[in-house]
Each structure stands twice: as structure tokens, then as C-alpha cells.
Amino acid sequence: MKLVVIGGGAAGMAAASKARRQAPESDILVVESGGYVSYAECGIPFLLEGTVKDPMDLLHYSPKEFTERRGIKIKNNTTVKNILPEKKILKLSDGTDEKYDRLVLATGVRARSNEFIDGKRIVGIRSLESGIHARELVNSGRDFIIVGDGILGLELASSLLEAGKNVKIISKHEKVFTKLDSEIRDIVDSKFRSSIEILYQSYVDNIKYSGNRVILNVNGQAFEADGVIYATGVLPNSEIASDAGLQINTDGTVHVDHGMQTSVPDIYAAGDVAQTFNIITGKQDWHPLAQISNKMGRVAGCNAAGGSMSFPGSLGTSLVKLLGFEVGFTGLNRSEIARSGIDYESTFIKAKSRANYFPGSEDVYISINYAKKDGRILGGQIVSRDGGAWRLNTLAMAVFSGLSVEDLFYSDLGYSPPFGPVWDPLIIAASVSMRE
Numbered sequence: 001m002k003l004v005v006i007g008g009g010a011a012g013m014a015a016a017s018k019a020r021r022q023a024p025e026s027d028i029l030v031v032e033s034g035g036y037v038s039y040a041e042c043g044i045p046f047l048l049e050g051t052v053k054d055p056m057d058l059l060h061y062s063p064k065e066f067t068e069r070r071g072i073k074i075k076n077n078t079t080v081k082n083i084l085p086e087k088k089i090l091k092l093s094d095g096t097d098e099k100y101d102r103l104v105l106a107t108g109v110r111a112r113s114n115e116f117i118d119g120k121r122i123v124g125i126r127s128l129e130s131g132i133h134a135r136e137l138v139n140s141g142r143d144f145i146i147v148g149d150g151i152l153g154l155e156l157a158s159s160l161l162e163a164g165k166n167v168k169i170i171s172k173h174e175k176v177f178t179k180l181d182s183e184i185r186d187i188v189d190s191k192f193r194s195s196i197e198i199l200y201q202s203y204v205d206n207i208k209y210s211g212n213r214v215i216l217n218v219n220g221q222a223f224e225a226d227g228v229i230y231a232t233g234v235l236p237n238s239e240i241a242s243d244a245g246l247q248i249n250t251d252g253t254v255h256v257d258h259g260m261q262t263s264v265p266d267i268y269a270a271g272d273v274a275q276t277f278n279i280i281t282g283k284q285d286w287h288p289l290a291q292i293s294n295k296m297g298r299v300a301g302c303n304a305a306g307g308s309m310s311f312p313g314s315l316g317t318s319l320v321k322l323l324g325f326e327v328g329f330t331g332l333n334r335s336e337i338a339r340s341g342i343d344y345e346s347t348f349i350k351a352k353s354r355a356n357y358f359p360g361s362e363d364v365y366i367s368i369n370y371a372k373k374d375g376r377i378l379g380g381q382i383v384s385r386d387g388g389a390w391r392l393n394t395l396a397m398a399v400f401s402g403l404s405v406e407d408l409f410y411s412d413l414g415y416s417p418p419f420g421p422v423w424d425p426l427i428i429a430a431s432v433s434m435r436e
Helices: 010-022 041-049 063-069 128-139 151-162 182-193 239-243 290-304 334-340 388-400 405-409 425-435
Strands: 002-006 027-031 073-075 080-084 089-092 097-099 102-105 109-111 122-124 143-147 166-170 197-199 204-210 213-218 221-225 227-230 234-236 267-269 318-322 325-331 344-352 363-371 377-384
Touching: 002 010, 002 290, 010 027, 010 063, 010 102, 010 290, 041 128, 041 151, 063 073, 080 239, 102 290, 122 128, 128 227, 143 151, 143 221, 151 166, 151 182, 151 318, 182 318, 182 325, 182 363, 182 377, 213 227, 267 290, 318 388, 325 388, 334 344, 334 377, 344 425, 363 388, 363 425, 377 388, 388 405, 388 425, 405 425
Parallel strands: 002 027, 002 102, 027 073, 102 267, 122 227, 143 166, 143 227, 166 197
Antiparallel strands: 080 089, 089 097, 109 234, 204 213, 213 221, 318 325, 325 377, 344 363, 363 377
């Protein structure tokens, strides 16, 4: 069997590796448009701040791990121009054709198109190459403007501040981080407002150069910077799939079933380019995240190689370090629950991360959304300088498992003063929810 994987990111290399284990005698080729495969895109902000010194440290595996140990062929710096499903042929940018028996699309996403991005001093970050260029840009200047106030925008702003740069954020909203519910969002917004200049309800009207300086016109006012990084969202790279006649969803993702099979036989799709299923609602969703892409890729690779795996869906659980705070969310926020039609309640609490008498205790803010009918936890959000990440992951497991607030209350969490009080903030949040 000849398997071709388009895309060498998280989903693509997971698919190729699983296919190799599933079908040891198969011929596997990965076609990657960039110069690198299997790298940690989520580590790029830490490359910019200087925590990661060498870009090559972001490579999960060396190319030899795949080509020599796993027997996977890799063709870098090559794009697939066309897919001809009826002939099972790929037209490549180098002028050659590549035949396949099974195909996995793992083409990922790109930064949302913007007329001002030129790849010089006005950039978007969606590849290791773009991350390396952004690091060179950051190292060459001091004043930077981030356009966008979501996870990536705030993470980049936090990283640049950590690197000693002067940073401004341009936000089109009244407060940053719209994914969060009001109480948690207010906390994050206040932390950023006190640390970084934010231009709220603002839009970039025009950008021009003055020597090596970038001049932005924002709501009629001029601002100068050494560089501008756009973080205004991403779009799935599904055009090649659409041109080949595959079914594309309204959000631009490739339509797949739980086995990652597309609407065309013998073609699978996985990772950021493909839809997922929301664990809570069971409906189509989109969670372009590395940990989800890896799992989708494994399922696609297994099934493309003749095996049988099913991807149950995802929650979109996200964690990020912002200004020293651990910020995370999982499941549905209130707006999403309202759109789903579920009758729900919410609890917001503030507690301590450790026993009061133990050094290092910090405030923990937790918001939990749960179904009014049966108390099932639908989602939650956490902010803390201490222990926020592990508590968020515990909450994510509770949502994934369909636990109620009562189940969470009776959960047998480990207790030790350095890690939490005898009544952990999660238990307190569950207890309060049970009383409401």
C-alpha cells in the first residue's frame, strides 16, 4: 500500500507514524511545504522571549528519526498543487506526480489573511520559519505592537514583555480574551491593563514604513513600532481539498466522520484542517490545537493503513501562561451553552492554592458551568499563579467523563499543604454549585 500524507505537522507525522506501526510493509511518504516537520509550534512564543535559545530545540524528532528509524519518506519544501481522486494522483510543485492508494490531508491552518502582513516587519506566525523570522525581528528592535487579543496575541504580548520589550496590544473588543466568561475575563483583562498598554475597540486603518520603523494608523492616531505581529485568528488550509471535490463545512474545515474519513473514499483528513466533534453537544466543532491534532492524526493513520480507530471528539481544553498566571478553559463557555439551548447554572469562586499556613499560597479563581437538570459539568475556567494548570486539567477530565458537580465534590483528590488546602478550590466550587 502506498500512503501519502500532505503536511508534516502534529497530525501529519502522527498519521504517518501510526500507519507505519499498523502496516509495517507499507510505502509512506510525507509531503511538507516547509523546511521542517514535527516541531512544537506552541513553543514559538518562548523562542521570542528567550526561554528557548535554539529554534532546533523545538523539533520533536530529527528527520532521521522518521526517515531512518521509521522508514517514512519526507519531501520538504514541496506543495501539492492538485489532488486527482479519480486517478489517485497528486500534482506536486516540483513538476512531478505522486500516486497513492490512501491519502491523509493534514494541511493545517494559516494566519488569517491581512492586507498589511508582508513577512518583513509585519508578520503572522504559523510555522517554524515564521517563528525564526519573528525572533530575528524581536531581537533587532524594542517597540512592538500585537494586533489581536486572543490566546496567541496575549501570549505573544506576555512573552515580549518578559523579553524586556515595549509592547502595545490592539484589541477590537471592550476587554481582552473574549473566549472567557465575564468574571475570569475581568481578572485577565485587569492584569494586562495594569502591565501593557491596550488600545481597546480599535482597528488598524493603515500601515506604512518610515525607514526601519513601522507606522500604524489606529482609529486616526499614529503609533510607531519596530515590528508588528498579527494574531487575529487562523483559517483552515482546505482549498486543495475543496478543489478535489471533498465536502467542506461552512467554517472551512474538511468534513470527516469519527474515523477521519472524508466524503471521498480513501482520503482522510486530520488536525487543524479538519472538523472535530464537541464531546458535550455531539455536534460539529473546530478545535485547532496540537494535542487534538496528534490524536486525530493517529486515528487517520491507523484507518488509512487498514486498522480501526474512532475519534470521540474534543473539548478544546486550552492552557496558557500569561504574565506569570496560569490561565485555562475547557468545555463550553456561557455563550456557547446558551447557543446550544442547554439550561444551565454557573458558579464563580475565589480560594487559595495551598494551605493558608504554607508559604507560596496564591489566589485561585474558578468558574464552573453546569447543567441545571442533572448538574453535569459543561465547562470551566481557571486563573491562578499557583496550581491553575493541574486544576484546569482535573476539571477537563471531569467534563470529558460527564461528571456532575456532586461527582466532583466527592472526587478523592490528593491532599498535602504544599499543593492545596484540605478543601481544594475545585471541591469548594463544586460544593457551592450543589447549594445553588
